[in-house]
Every structure is written in C-alpha cells, then in structure tokens.
Amino acid sequence: MLGANPGAHPVGRADQIVAHYPACWMLAIIGSGETSPTMVTVHRNLVSRLGLNNPQAIVLATPYAFQENAADVSARAQRYFADSVGLQVRIAAGTSPHADPGMAPPLTGEDEQDEARQAADIRTADWVFAGPGSPSYALAHWRAGPVAAGLRDRVLAGHGMTVLASAAAATAGQFTVPVYEIYKAGGAPRWLPGLDLLGTLGLNVALIPHYDNAEGGRYDTRHCYLGMRRLAAMERELPADAAVLGVDEHTAMLIDLRAEDIEIRGRGGVTVRRSGDSIVLPSGTRLSVADLRDLVRGTRRAREGAGAGDEDGAQPRGDTGCGYTGRGDTGRGDTGRGDTDYGDTGRGGDRFAADGNADEPAQWSAQWSAQWSALPLPEIMLAAERGFGAAARTRDADAMVGVILELETAITQWEADTDEDQGTEQARALLRSLIGRLGRAARDGLADPRDRLRPVVEPLIALRTTLRGEGNFAAADAIREALAATGLDVSDTPDGPRWQPTETVLPADQGITSCSCCRVASDRRAGAHYPEGTPGLAACGPVAPGREGNQGS
Numbered sequence: 001m002l003g004a005n006p007g008a009h010p011v012g013r014a015d016q017i018v019a020h021y022p023a024c025w026m027l028a029i030i031g032s033g034e035t036s037p038t039m040v041t042v043h044r045n046l047v048s049r050l051g052l053n054n055p056q057a058i059v060l061a062t063p064y065a066f067q068e069n070a071a072d073v074s075a076r077a078q079r080y081f082a083d084s085v086g087l088q089v090r091i092a093a094g095t096s097p098h099a100d101p102g103m104a105p106p107l108t109g110e111d112e113q114d115e116a117r118q119a120a121d122i123r124t125a126d127w128v129f130a131g132p133g134s135p136s137y138a139l140a141h142w143r144a145g146p147v148a149a150g151l152r153d154r155v156l157a158g159h160g161m162t163v164l165a166s167a168a169a170a171t172a173g174q175f176t177v178p179v180y181e182i183y184k185a186g187g188a189p190r191w192l193p194g195l196d197l198l199g200t201l202g203l204n205v206a207l208i209p210h211y212d213n214a215e216g217g218r219y220d221t222r223h224c225y226l227g228m229r230r231l232a233a234m235e236r237e238l239p240a241d242a243a244v245l246g247v248d249e250h251t252a253m254l255i256d257l258r259a260e261d262i263e264i265r266g267r268g269g270v271t272v273r274r275s276g277d278s279i280v281l282p283s284g285t286r287l288s289v290a291d292l293r294d295l296v297r298g299t300r301r302a303r304e305g306a307g308a309g310d311e312d313g314a315q316p317r318g319d320t321g322c323g324y325t326g327r328g329d330t331g332r333g334d335t336g337r338g339d340t341d342y343g344d345t346g347r348g349g350d351r352f353a354a355d356g357n358a359d360e361p362a363q364w365s366a367q368w369s370a371q372w373s374a375l376p377l378p379e380i381m382l383a384a385e386r387g388f389g390a391a392a393r394t395r396d397a398d399a400m401v402g403v404i405l406e407l408e409t410a411i412t413q414w415e416a417d418t419d420e421d422q423g424t425e426q427a428r429a430l431l432r433s434l435i436g437r438l439g440r441a442a443r444d445g446l447a448d449p450r451d452r453l454r455p456v457v458e459p460l461i462a463l464r465t466t467l468r469g470e471g472n473f474a475a476a477d478a479i480r481e482a483l484a485a486t487g488l489d490v491s492d493t494p495d496g497p498r499w500q501p502t503e504t505v506l507p508a509d510q511g512i513t514s515c516s517c518c519r520v521a522s523d524r525r526a527g528a529h530y531p532e533g534t535p536g537l538a539a540c541g542p543v544a545p546g547r548e549g550n551q552g553s
Contacts, residue, residue, distance in 0.1 A: 034165030063133025096145030119146030211246030
C-alpha cells in the first residue's frame with residue numbers, strides 16, 4: 001500500500017528532490033552587457049543547463065547598493081531576467097554592517113539576522129548573479145560579511161550557476177582593480193585583494209572586465225578604463241606566477257566546474273596577458289581549465305611572432321602553438337584593438353558593413369533582423385542608418401518603416417540595461433530623425449517622379465531631338481530651358497538625350513544646400529530640431545559648389 005512503510009518517503013518525494021537539484025555546476029564571467037540584449041542568448045543557455053522549471057535565483061545588489069537609484073537598478077534587473085530570460089529573481093542586498101565605513105559606509109536596515117539568512121541563501125540558491133557597480137564597494141561588504149565565503153563555497157564544492165559580471169567579475173581574481181578610485185577619482189594605480197574565486201582552479205589572475213572598452217574615443221579607456229599606460233604599470237606589481245585575464249565587453253567565459261571545461265561566448269574574446277604579451281581566446285574557443293592554467297603561468301607560450309606584440313603598434317595575429325590566437329595591444333583610438341578579426345564572433349555589424357549587398361533593402365532587412373539583437377546599441381544605430389538609407393534609395397516604404405520599428409524595439413530593450421547607458425538618448429535622436437525623413441518621403445512621394453512626368457516630358461524630348469536634327473537649335477534650346485525651369489535636367493549623350501529631376505540650391509541667405517529628396521534645411525526653417533551630430537542629416541550631402549539646376553550636358 002502506498003505510504004505503508006513509515007520510514008519511506010512518499011512516492012514522488014524523492015523524484016521531486018532530484019528534479020530540483022541543478023544539473024550543472026558552473027561559474028560564468030561576463031565582461032559587460034550582462035543585462036543587455038546581447039547577453040539574452042547566453043543567459044537563456046545558462047538557465048537551461050540548470051534543468052529546473054523554477055530555479056531559486058538571487059541577484060546580489062551589493063556592487064550598486066550605494067547608488068541613489070539602486071532600487072531602480074534592481075527593478076530593471078528583475079524585469080530583464082523575467083521578460084528576456086524567463087527567470088524570476090529575488091534581490092538580496094549582500095551588504096554587511098561590519099564593512100569598513102571608510103570604504104563602504106553602512107546602509108540602513110542591516111542586521112546579523114539578515115547576514116545569516118543571506119549566507120544560507122547564497123549557498124543553497126540554484127542561480128546567483130552579481131553585476132554592475134563598484135568592485136571596491138562590493139569587496140568591502142562581501143569580505144566583512146558571509147558573502148565572500150558563500151561565493152567561494154559555491155565554486156569550491158557547491159552546485160548550480162554563479163554569474164559574475166562587470167564590477168562583480170572584477171572581484172573574482174586574486175587581484176581587483178579599484179576602477180572608481182583610479183579612473184573617476186584619480187587615485188594611484190594599485191590592486192586590491194580580490195575574492196580569488198579563480199584561485200581555487202589554480203588561476204592566479206587579476207580579472208579585468210570591459211577589457212576592450214573604447215568609450216573614450218580619442219583617449220584610452222581600454223582595460224576597464226585603466227588605459228594601457230596604467231595597466232602596464234600595475235602589471236609590473238603582479239607576482240611572477242600571476243597574469244591579467246581580460247574579458248571583453250558583451251563576452252562571457254563559461255567555466256564548467258565539474259568537467260573543468262571552458263567556453264568563450266559572445267562578441268569579443270578573453271585575453272591572457274603576461275609581461276606585455278597577450279594571447280587571445282576568441283569567441284567560440286573551447287579549452288580545459290588546465291590549458292588556461294598553463295597560459296596564465298606562462299608554461300605554454302605563443303610561437304615566436306604570434307603572441308609577443310608591440311604595445312604601441314598593431315601585431316599580426318597568428319597561431320599561438322596551443323590552438324589560440326595572439327595579439328599585441330595597440331594605441332589605436334578607434335577600437336583600441338590590435339586586431340579586427342575575431343573569427344566566428346557573431347559580430348554581425350562588422351560583417352554587414354563590409355557586405356557588398358548592404359544596399360539591397362530586402363537582403364539588408366533579412367540580415368539585420370536576424371542579427372540586431374546581438375549588436376550593441378551604437379552598432380544597431382549604424383545598421384539602422386545604413387538600412388534606412390538603402391531602403392530610401394530604392395523607395396521601399398515598407399523597409400523604411402521596418403527599420404524604424406526595429407530601432408524603437410532595440411531602444412526599449414536597451415533601456416533595461418543596468419550596467420551603463422549605451423546611448424539611448426542618441427538612439428532616440430536618430431529615431432526622430434528617421435521618422436522625419438520618412439515624413440518627408442511621404443510628403444514628396446516615394447514613387448519615381450520620372451514615372452509621373454514621362455508622358456509629358458518624353459514627347460518634348462523627342463520634339464527637341466527632331467529640331468536639333470533639322471538644325472533649329474534655337475527652338476531646341478528653348479525646350480531645354482523650359483524643362484530646366486520646371487526642375488528637369490536634360491543632357492545629351494552618345495546614346496541619346498537623358499533627363500532627370502535636378503538638384504536644387506537654396507537661396508543664398510539660407511546658407512544650407514539640400515537635394516530635392518532630402519529637405520533637412522526646410523525642416524530646420526520650420527522649427528524642427530535635430531541634435532548636433534545626429535546621424536543621417538547629411539545623408540544626401542550638400543550640392544556641389546557651382547552646381548545650378550539649369551546646367552545640362
């Protein structure tokens with residue numbers, strides 16, 4: 001009889017216990033973009049590996065707990081994981097009343113009971129996540145309370161999924177960059193003691209997220225805003241057996257702690273840097289923890305010329321002798337990278353830009369629609385501008401509308417990013433610009449004006465040809481001048497006369513030129529406002545100097 005044995009579990013109870021136990025034991029390190037559209041696929045994959053219907057998931061708010069908008073950041077994180085990943089998460093402060101008040105002033109509402117409960121939650125949760133904020137602030141609280149030990153236990157002998165991103169990722173190594181104090185406050189370049197979670201795997205590293213950051217434009221913000229000069233100085237302070245482990249933005253390093261296997265996912269790569277020499281593990285790379293350990297210790301080196309790069313010059317990439325790729329760091333201000341080819345990285349924006357078919361709206365739409373969710377917002381803006389221009393050139397109204405709708409969707413999704421503003425204000429300006437251009441197209445008409453004018457113009461062109469053949473050039477010129485006065489340019493070619501609508505020049509007092517299909521200038525006179533530098537305002541370009549509408553052949 002069911003349940004007759006008092007010492008036995010009820011039928012189904014054991015199955016329920018087994019069913020709730022996570023199927024994986026992993027540590028994921030994300031360089032940036034942890035709550036952006038670029039990481040949705042990675043997060044979904046990680047959650048699916050748990051093999052649970054309703055995993056117990058915790059977001060540690062500690063790194064950003066000091067911010068005035070901390071509650072909003074938490075709410076956005078919950079919406080992101082619920083809406084984009086299908087994961088219900090609970091927020092845990094992870095702070096400690098025992099933290100050094102000089103580094104991390106205490107917050108209200110902390111007590112010993114909270115710490116004990118949070119410690120138990122961290123050890124037993126199926127999925128634990130910590131992300132943006134200040135590495136030093138997080139360390140001060142985690143070290144003073146039970147969080148540091150709880151995270152270390154999860155990596156040493158725990159279960160489930162532990163995801164550390166951006167600021168939290170910077171704490172995972174033996175050494176941590178106090179990025180706020182150095183980059184924002186101008187403090188002396190130095191290392192802080194990290195949680196050393198990777199040290200349990202024999203990886204003595206300083207883990208640096210945002211490794212390929214290029215936000216600075218003309219000044220160097222690579223290597224989590226340190227720049228090469230400060231990184232080189234700090235690197236000399238590391239022990240001989242330690243290395244820098246850099247994780248690029250929108251990139252994840254997935255470590256299977258049970259199988260001791262590592263996979264690189266996302267748009268960039270992971271860099272192992274020792275004494276100025278860098279070895280890149282591009283997206284798609286698989287290797288063992290032992291392999292990475294050898295790279296960190298320097299016992300497995302790149303072949304000559306492959307991984308030793310001049311820090312001030314681009315270094316050709318090559319096989320490093322262990323199946324990976326070497327690069328030298330450069331001083332380039334555009335991307336901050338010595339290489340531009342990451343192999344199979346999913347960098348759809350780069351491949352699209354080089355695609356010879358980019359001007360075909362149908363092909364563009366298919367490409368971009370499939371790739372836009374994997375692109376950072378600035379690249380989405382660039383792709384939208386190109387796609388809209390391609391659609392406008394071929395007068396494809398549906399494609400123009402499609403670009404606007406896709407851009408609006410991307411802006412909405414990127415607004416949920418808790419890490420940093422990737423340019424949503426600029427994207428909205430571009431959106432308004434594209435809507436304005438669509439409105440102008442609707443006003444002027446998308447149909448080729450030559451189709452409407454052909455029944456009237458071509459008989460006149462034929463008459464002009466006849467008059468020229470008869471030597472009546474005065475009458476032929478009169479027809480040409482009359483057509484020019486209506487905005488039509490007639491030119492004589494070896495294949496016969498050709499005609500087309502002319503470009504127009506605004507009155508001199510306006511000081512702006514515009515072509516007949518893009519009337520940004522007229523919109524400005526009407527009071528429309530476009531932020532300085534808005535993409536697309538110069539899409540058609542100014543009329544060439546001296547170009548008059550009535551000049552023909």
